Amino acid sequence: MERLVTVTEAAKMLGTSVRFPRRLISERRIRFVHVGRHVRIPVSALEEFVADGTVEPIEVRWEGGRVVS
Template sequence: MERLVSVADAATMLGTTTRFPRRLISERRIRFVRVGRHVRIPVSALEEFVADGTVEPISIRWEGGKVVT
């Protein structure tokens, strides 16, 4: 079974307030599990969310006054 974390723990892992993961849940932008009336988030869902939002840097150089990627 995968590790599930509370909304407060998810917020700590993301470095945000609890409002942010709650909004992700209400907008269905992240996977979550209902355990009775409690809401838990799989750690892998947080990792996927961060990976999907990660922007890799690009390397650019100038050539003849223009940017070449």
């Protein structure tokens, strides 16, 4: 079974306030599990959320003081 974390632990892992993962859950933007009346978040859901939001850098070339695509 995959490791599940509390909302507080998820916030610490993301480096955010507790309110942020709670909002992700309420907006259904992240997978979560109900364990009785408790909410838990799979670690892989946090990893997927971070991966989906990661923006890769682009290579920029300069010619004559201007950026060339």
